[in-house]
Amino acid sequence: MSVVAWAAVGSLTVWLWLLLCHGFFWRTDQRLPPSAEPAEGRWPYVAVVVPARDEAEMLPRSLPSLLTQDYPGGAEVILIDDGSSDGTGKLARSLSLRYGGLPLTVVSPGEPGPGWTGKLWAVRYGIELARAVAPTYLLLTDADIAHEPDSLRKLVAAAHGSSYDMVSLMARLRVRSDWERLLVPAFVYFFAQLYPFRRVNRARSTTAAAAGGCVLLRTEAAVRARVPESIRGAVIDDVALARAVRRSGGRIWLGLAERVDSVRPYPHLGDLWRMISRSAYAQLRHNPLLLLGTVLGLALVYLVPPYALGAGLLTGDAAAGWAGLAAWAVMAGSYLPMLRYYGQTSALAPLLPVTALLYTLMTVDSAVRHYRGRGAAWKGRTYSRPEAAPDR
Missing domain, CATH: 3.90.550.10 (Spore Coat Polysaccharide Biosynthesis Protein SpsA; Chain A)
Incomplete structure (x- = not known):
């Protein structure tokens, strides 16, 4: 098989693992747990x-x-x-x-x-x-x-x-x-x-x-x-x-x-871009290796499937095309419950690779801002080296 086909198979494998073995993250059934109201007159302050x-x-x-x-x-x-x-x-x-x-x-x-x-x-x-x-x-x-x-x-x-x-x-x-x-x-x-x-x-x-x-x-x-x-x-x-x-x-x-x-x-792209980029690199603990791994991982998981499908159609590489199509289908299917939760059309599901590409660019921009000394900026305050979630 070609390199593209192997990459598509790798992406499909990752998606099957995410779908079945990663806490069913794609489901939207985690709502408020069963409750037992306190007795009358005993509700806490x-x-x-x-x-x-x-x-x-x-x-x-x-x-x-x-x-x-x-x-x-x-x-x-x-x-x-x-x-x-x-x-x-x-x-x-x-x-x-x-x-x-x-x-x-x-x-x-x-x-x-x-x-x-x-x-x-x-x-x-x-x-x-x-x-x-x-x-x-x-x-x-x-x-x-x-x-x-x-x-x-x-x-x-x-x-x-x-x-x-x-x-x-x-x-x-x-x-x-x-x-x-x-x-x-x-x-x-x-x-x-x-x-x-x-x-x-x-x-x-x-x-x-x-x-x-x-x-x-x-x-x-x-x-x-x-x-x-x-x-x-x-x-x-x-x-x-x-x-x-x-x-x-x-x-x-x-x-x-x-x-x-x-x-x-958040009506414009710039509004959402600033919201994400102000803290994305902090999530990666300002680690360039984690940033590189994240970008490569996002590319494999979200960008390889449509690329492989396109390459397969253009070059006649059936293995790449079918593996890319299958991975893209699993990806889109896993996104449908969230779209339904937000009352959005299922036609947005196949666009998830485009959305992932934008989020990847936002994460890279967050790193660029950090190394330029602007760090996490919010309403007039800038934290040049903010923490994500300290371990101690």
Whole structure:
């Protein structure tokens, strides 16, 4: 057989292994686990911690959904205005006056201390303030996340019913523009491929991950894991948080959301490109060899199949053509459940190699930015050597 045919067979082998032996990452059935609601009058107190930096555009669509939660127990919202220049804190107070509901506290933590990322510095300040009322749980949620009225109730019931120390939901991201349709479902698909949800949810698994937009964390588990101090330099803070909780003996769970949505738009390619490239190289621990291996691996898994099929049709190499077609078919088939979850047409499934190529270029660009000293940049802050998810 030709080199192209062997490469296509290799790609097909990898896809069959991914399909059957990699935690069934492609399935979308990991939703909130069976819950047992606490008895009436015994619902635990929850402090909702919301770090926010220049989020005046998002707050009108997200904060009211927290303030008006239909939660049977006690709860409060703490919004940490992280040096905003757009009136985030003032707007939050006005929304609280307009909608009522849960009590809101707005505070400012000042500039991050040495070694801290801005978000985790804000979360630290919010958690310290929350501990004054001794909440049983902390809900860590981003300022661009909107919750259905029963979201908090269902999260607490799931954690209580299954004795989880951390329950995290991957918020349903916005999918409206053409670029969002092409890239957003794939973002969640690739995340699940890196961290198969079923493996994350196994009691003795070494795989740990979370979705930072919605994390319900038992306060005792946060203290035991020394969160957020133990992960203060992490840019990919959700994975770092999950690892810290699991290392300290906590039980964690991660799944797809049905009633939690991101309201942040990414209408253009540049918006999504910046979102991915700011932290992609940190995920690879700034290791050039890991970057090279990732690029080659992505090429073998995602780009070889359509290339082999094209080469087979043009040159008459039947082995390359059939192996490329089979690998591409398995690839596209594994993507269909995620497209259905996002309500998108199955016609996008064969375009996954194009999407993978774009993500590969974003990862390379992330490395270029790092070596140019720009590191992870977000809303006016740049971390030249950010951590992904520290091991200690």
